[in-house]
Amino acid sequence: MLRFIHAADLHLDSPLRGLQSLPDVLQERLEQGVFRAWDRLVDLAIQVEADAVLLSGDLHDSTHRSLRAVWRLERGMKRLSENGIAVFIIHGNHDPLTEEERWSWPSGVTVFGTDEPSCHLIYDRSGKPVAVVTGMSYGQKAVYDNIALHYPDQPERHVKESLQAGERVGDGNRMASSERLYRIGMLHGTVDGRAEHDPYAPCSRGDLIRKDYDYWALGHIHKREVMQEQPYIVYAGNIQGRHIKETGAKGVYVVDVLEDGTSELVFHPLDDVRWFDESLSLQSIETKQELLESMFASIEGLRGTDRLSCARLTLIGSTPLHSELKRGRLASELEEAWREAERLRLEEGLDAVWPIQLRIHSQAVVDMGAWRESESFAGELIRMTDNVCESDEAVDELIQEALLTLGGNAKLQQWLGSQSIEVRRKWLAEALVLAVDMLQGEEQLT
Known part of the structure; x- marks a missing residue:
């Protein structure tokens, strides 16, 4: 019935970071890593005969798009257009859509505006409308409003109202007002909060579920995640990891929508590095x-x-x-x-x-059992620590005493307060091994 590709966070202008002492043979490979991933995305879409490609924000890494990056992106768009594959784009916090950054894309490419969510049809290869996709771009770097609340509950009605006279729908007939199509929402934002990410376009899972869409194609979070099925709420992640904090396979989801309206997702890695x-x-x-x-x-x-x-x-x-x-x-x-x-x-x-x-x-290799039984300072230290570890309060008091000189550091105190007692006990055990290792060079087991 329908096959589409969900991708996000291309960051085409972004360099790969954290690499030093590179041989010359690697330098160009690393500079081209993100672009190679984009080319593989286009190759994949053509290979699997996708009906559409959804790009859920941050195609570029900054408000300034280098001409090299725009040209590479446009070249891929032309190949998709030549193969009858529609492309739908929303812009995110890294690449907000401004007047000076608007670009003329090939036919078949739809860029969602910034004023309010809009709806567009996706057609299958026979020209029949099979899905309606709704999205909205950022018009500025930081969007803190819950824009998901403004997505229409019945996107088919909005599409029908906006159809111009003579526009094709299916085999030429008008779309029936009661017809429900497969519903896709494209959103670049933060669902259910992420401590390590800026809370752009924040919303809850419940906000998305209540819209009664079938698939939410999310961007902004670079770690891929299927947050929920029925409806699908999915972060595709980025297509190319950029540094050591973005580990593992990166790529896109190929989504097949079956005749009964159910969806099947398959992840395809695209990363070159x-x-x-x-x-x-x-x-x-x-x-x-x-x-x-x-x-x-x-x-x-x-x-x-x-x-x-x-x-x-x-x-x-x-x-x-x-x-x-x-x-x-x-x-x-x-x-x-x-x-x-x-x-x-x-x-x-x-x-x-x-x-x-x-x-x-x-x-170090330390026989803690033998030292514990010894009549030595190290043995006494181990036995004293054993007694301390019998009480959570005593463990906390000992750690606070050890860090007394840093007591005025508010951030340290806040971080300490967030650590569990199990983590604190682990610190104490590691410190004890370190201390006994230093002592065993000076003492003998007796």
Whole structure:
């Protein structure tokens, strides 16, 4: 009945951040990452014979659109238009629609205005209207109104009222006033609040459900999420991760609407550069050779085909190598070996997992049980801590005492207040291991 692609947050002008010491062969690849993802989106739409592509805001990264980015976007739009694929665009907080930034797009491209939500039909390949899509663009960077409340409850009626004489509808007949089409809402905003995101166009899930639409194509949040089914409330995420905080596969949803009105979603990755934030346990690693081999094995699992991977790797756990790792030289040599291995792969034309950072969160190997039974200062320290941990109040009091010199820092106090007692106990346990490790170099078990 209907097939459309839901995409958002292209950020075509956005550079990839957090990369240093890059070989020349990677520089152009990284500069082109977002554009390659856009080209793959166009290829996918043509391949699956989509009826429409929905772009839910932030096509660009700023109010200034570089001509390079606009040209790449327009080139893709022309290919979609030549293949009979309609495109619907709303602008978001990064690329608000202003008079000076308006562009003349190919036929078949609809850009929603900024004054109020408007409604447009989506036709299938036979020319029959099968869906109505409603949307609204930002006219400025920050929109704090709940614009979802202004979306019409019966978008078909609004489409019928706005149809001009002679416009095609189906096989040429007027759309019946009682006909209910598949309803899509395009919205760039924040649903149910997100602490880590600006609350642009805030609304609740209930606000969207009450509109009685079938699919809400959302933008603004870069992490993809199907918030709800029946109706579908979906964040597609961005099409290309831009830094280490945007990990994992990025892409679009291909949505099939069946004859009974139900929807089926399939995610398609499009990213040309993928970011990973991984951990490697040091628990059973005792030698440098074992550590290097384990690190390379962990990296191997991140490789992909036809894309570049960028990774941050954190070494965690207890190991006899802790002291060497903390001094820094061994960590530097490990990262140097990782970078060299990937440089050689790039020279051979193979895929790479480029190092972003190697972090060390290791711990010394400490026999806490033996020290606990010993007649030593370290043993007394462990037993005293055991007694403190019997009371939540005592744990909190000890931490507050340790941070007494920072007591005037309001932000620190607010952050401490948000941490659970389990997290505080974990801090205490880690501090105890660190202290005993420092002491065991000076004391002997007795």
